[in-house]
Amino acid sequence: MSDLKQRILDIIHKPQLASLATVTEKNNPWVRYVVTVGDGNLMLRCATFIESRKVKQIEQNPNVHVTCGVNSLTVMEPYLQIQAQARLSQTRDERHNFWNDMLTPIFSGPDDPNYGVLIIEPYRIEYCTPASLEPEVWTR
Template sequence: MSDQVLKDKIINIISNHKIGILSSVENNKPHSRYMSFYNQDLTLFTPTKKDTEKINEIEKTPFVSVLLGYEEKGLNDAYVEILGTTFLQETQALKDQFWEESFTKWFEGPNDPNYVLLEIKPETIRILNLNGEPPQEISFEN
């Protein structure tokens, strides 16, 4: 499979599955939680509060893993595993772009200083369970 075909399949999965698992590192151990994800091409963004333990974790160790796509419909559900580096993103344009009214449960609005995004730049993406094919992988230099 060509890199472009693989990339298109990955973008299709991450664009159509907004809930996934973010794993960071806490005290040298994995710490996982469900998050909402948005994407621009292969870069992921997830909203969070600035004063959460996630922020402390990524400041110490910025490497994360994300799982997106599995829907429990069977062994053939394609999903992606993304290994990447995370950055705190406070750009107002991005905060406005990804803002949803459902966020008002946690934030006063898109200008709330506690509303930030984690930006995840992929280093390696694996697509699994794609029509019974073996896992496919694409790597990037950041």
């Protein structure tokens, strides 16, 4: 595994607040906060309502952008700019595997018919550091 991939994994492996940008039906950007978790294949996942605006936008245009890694306003750490394709999963396995107690105030459980999992598959990740104007780039 490359050093860059490991540094990316170090950022995405734990649940964190991220911004997810989609494109509206009128080709305008739309950004919202989500909580993402990444896996060893650099795939990100987040919970969503299956009838949400973001799901409709992703069905129209699966190209998304995620920014994550900054968890403090007082300490600037490396962060990621991620270009990806996203899709909604409603499979039992995905919903049960992603389920965690943080979701209980929002959904009734992993079988809630309104609950889905967004799967975000990066094709380009920029690893940005405060000291450098040029990011390191990972591509699939």
